[in-house]
Amino acid sequence: MSAEHLISDEETRHIAEGFLGVSPWLGDVEWVNDIVIGPNAEYLAGFDGKFPANAKLREDQKWSWRVSFSDPAGTKRTLSHEAVLKGLSDIVYGDHEGAEGFRYMRITEIELVVSSCRSDGQAGFGEAAVDEVAAVLDVP
Structure with missing residues (x-):
């Protein structure tokens, strides 16, 4: 994902x-802040894909969140800033076929979710929007 997006961490x-x-x-x-985001952040990761705690970040890079959780079958899943951005992008711009595509093209729902995130800490998530994000991110 590009570092030049309008949806913040x-x-x-x-x-x-x-x-x-x-x-x-x-x-x-489990929430942790162990991912670096920003231009060329991937170059700070080690060969194992993890970012060292003492990584020297540039001015346009910052530490970001990651959350891991278990689904009902006990499978570990992970979400991060980049995964949520990709999910939102897939909903808005994805190449969806047939009638299924019309469900995902409701851009106003995404705008409402983002707008509610920007308001004074009020979540206000619509259940349909959460279901769509979950479907795109392939989580239960």
């Missing part, structure tokens, strides 16, 4: 928090 975290908040069947939720 905090806003994607609010979306993930809203998703987890309306999904009581998900367990073992």
